[in-house]
Amino acid sequence: MRPLRWLPLAPATVLLVLFLAGPIAYCAYIAFTNMQLTGSSSADFVGFENFRRAFSDPKFRNAVWLTLVFTVLSSIVGQNTLGLALAGLMRRASKPVRTLTGALVIAAWVLPEIVAAFLLYAFFRREGTLNAVLDWLHLPSQNWLFTLPILAVSFANVWRGTAFSMLIYSAALSEIPKEITEAAEVDGANGVRKVIHVTLPMIRRSIGTNLMLNTLQTLSVFGLIWAMTRGGPGDRSTTLPVFMYDQAFNKSLIGYGTAVALLLLLVGALFSVVYLRLARAEV
Template identity: 80%
Template structure:
């Protein structure tokens, strides 16, 4: 169990030093002791992570199989897969799954990712003042606290809000966006808030492409779209993968933005899984059921997380 072989090189390295205190053939007990003392600084972090992160996850896996409720129940009892069976027959749950899918695809895969890439590509070509100005504005939207972003977009999409004022000015039909198309409104809000991250990731990736390659293709007469498709995109594919994973994970756990804008409503027409989970657990006091939903979300998140790790595998 002790890390004897890896400790070997360390010993050899320090041995040549004239004043190195430990004699080269360290006895086994001492090397174990040293491994332990070296690992000691990790312990505060480890304790925190075990108590406040691993603990809740384990607890989550446990109460998802119970009928724990918030009030008026002396003891919770083990109910097996009952919560999950309920979930998959619960129309509200299926609705939340569907909305989560729509929200993720619209705002993360299509919105943030494509817009972020487009902005990054345009920034490569644009003049410096325009680049700085746009970058500053987009990043400000990203740095703002989630709740503030929610309020700003609530104001933007409301019936009396900016969007309708512009549509009126253009003589286009206006409507109450938060009522007619709530999921679209919150998806746009998430695009507004999250695009900067993709933009930064792609800008960094595009800067790493050697200029000669794109210039050579340009001289050979390859048009913009063909260069993009055959040269740029293949060269930044790792960044695309990383970015898609992180965007999707972030989007899966959006709560505050939707809560502020619509509270999941009207009805439950913008109720994604995190909001559904919250409602079941606290407004309907079904902690067990809410946690079962949370566990499903966690499993989906973990799958994405594993894929993300595989993408980064070579770097650990």
């Protein structure tokens, strides 16, 4: 009778194998071939040649660096810090302020990625809103998508994704017993010390979960960057997803592009392992 206990899991297991494990295994196979979109339809096994090509390619190394910059700025620092700050401020704000702030922040989150990208493109472009405000204030303006493209797309990702962090931290802060914060205040802890020694240790698991989910989401951002800069000018905003797309579909190098995708998957797995270990560590 015991094998029958696993019978309800069989449909889910079959679906995971067909639509998750199967495609991943096929992509892993393609990464070790020279498959192309054009030319010969056959794909020859080339071993680790695609991976050797990637690590010797200056454009790949540039994409890795820009991916790390984009992830640190927009996820680890931007969304995480701003989301925690908004959650803390909203706890002390009046109900109308909380409702208005929450609606504005979540509105950016629920927008389709392509819509958010065009809104931020209109904001940062040479004739856009930001420069119009700077000109009105008699401050120097510039073409932000040309001079600081990676910062522009990082800001766009922060603007769009902060609501997720805010919601996680709002739920985590609401679970902190008032007795603990009141005891800290009685002991003379000010606002900064209370945050460092009480609030952050109490929500450390939520911090780890939020960082892991935000980092994985940010590592896979493609549409936002492609719509705003197409990885340019040159390759100054070409992150790994953009580089992978360019190699696989613009240059028809499916095998090479898939190898880059596997390396990106490895980077995401490494971040996940680090966050999970931090979340399980004792305070």
